[in-house]
Amino acid sequence: MKALIALEDGRIFEGRSFTGHGEVYGEMVFNTSMTGYQEILTDPSYKGQIVTMTYPLIGNYGTNNRDIESCDIHAEALVVREYEEAYSNWRADMSLRRYLMVHNKLGIEQVDTRALTRHIRLKGAMKAAISTKDLDPGSLTAKARSSPGLVGRDLVKEVTCRTPYIWKDDKITTLNAHTLQNICKTKSRDLRVVVLDCGLKYNQLRLLEKRGCECVVFPCTASKDELLSVEPDGVFLSNGPGDPAALCGIVETVKGIIGRRPIFGICLGHQILGLAVGGRTFKLKFGHRGANQPVKDLETGKIEITSQNHGFSVDDKSLPPEIEITHINLNDHTVEGMRHKKFPMFSVQYHPENAPGPHDAEYLFDRFTEMMRQCQRERT
Structure with a gap:
């Protein structure tokens, strides 16, 4: 028709x-x-x-x-x-x-x-x-x-999970107040990762689990204390929809976690981290969406072909001195990755979980797990 x-x-x-x-x-x-x-x-x-x-x-x-x-x-x-x-x-x-x-x-x-x-x-x-x-x-x-458009809209609240859950073998086990209190007594994997669900993709959880991580997923409304209450070894900030500047509550939550646990952010999670350290975001003309975006690693000089899906970007000129730009987009030179010079924290604008897309950047999940293990060794 x-x-x-x-x-x-x-x-x-x-x-x-x-x-x-x-x-x-x-x-x-x-x-x-x-x-x-x-x-x-x-x-x-x-x-x-x-x-x-x-x-x-x-x-x-x-x-x-x-x-x-x-x-x-x-x-x-x-x-x-x-x-x-x-x-x-x-x-x-x-x-x-x-x-x-x-x-x-x-x-x-x-x-x-x-x-x-x-x-x-x-x-x-x-x-x-x-x-x-x-x-x-x-x-x-x-x-x-x-129609409302995207600028100024908080769409994360429409796609986040409603209750915490554990991800295991592609299955979701919902957690209630009682099981959350008891979860610290048992750890099924070497590492426990708290995942802040801003609209996450399942393959992010699959790749973390593949590397020995127990994934405990919380809705975007979770407080800093709730996220840290399960004694995680690291915090993962997922991708998600909408305008990052509209997510004031999530940004404040992330501010309270910086320096307390290793953090890895992807896409919207990257933008949230940029806002949490005092930076700004802006809307791109038509965004980056596809499985063939060239990104340069500024440390190694290596070019990665990446999968991307975002319409906003972190303004590199707004970032404080303690933040180092690690990756740039070769098409328009926007920020594609950053890390904190003092705290164990890094993020990328693109999607290393390759669903769909190339596997060039999957090593970032290895980097995150090694960062958490290093922090484990330092604590003991």
Whole structure:
């Protein structure tokens, strides 16, 4: 059925829905990955955004119940050039169309995604509306303009877990007040990591567990005392959606942890750390989203090809002297990594958990676990 895409600047794109009727709003962004659409859709960082895939053929390997990064689809809608219903993959459980419909999400095809992507690159990411119901360009454009957008929005509270839990072997065990009190008496792994869930991806937990870490996950509303009450060896700050400048409460919590435990932050976690040490963040013109972003390690000179998904960045000029920039993006020279010169703390803007994307930066999880073990040795 016919669908209309209206951007807030009045640009209109036509397509057809392959998932039924609907009307949604969000910030229109594009992702340059050739594969990994299921991981992208289930990445909580896409909350409030409509994702356009630049690769023209999407859906040809279907979906399954293993390649997920959260328990839901968080992108508001998916826009593609051509949807392929006849999927072929021995691991597949259902088609992409069926997967989107199960989660009540719009899928739009037969859109000129090259023109749409070029428009965003020139004009910047902008608010958009998609509808199969309202096909009046003027009306739909007005709806796009009146939608909330991302700037100033705290979307983390919409994607965080509601209660603490332990992650083990891809399974979640919810913790209540009693089990939280007793958790310090037993440790199932060499290291215990407290994970602040700002919209985390499951593969971050998988890679930490693979390295001997017991992962205790807390919602974003947890206080400093709650996070430290389980006697962690380190604190992990996850990725997540929305504007980091709107997360004043989380920033204050992280301020109270700096220097008390080793900290590793990814994406939004990196931005939160930047704000916690006194820096500022700003919105990028169209963001970095894809599995082919070149990042330079300033210490080694090595170039990493990285997976990224963010629309905000830490302002390097706002960071205090005790913070050292460790990585930069080679496309626009924005900050991609930093560390504290005194305390055991570092972060990266990109996604080393490679889901989807290259494995170049997975070593950062080794760096974090070694940092925690070093601090363990110093305490004893």
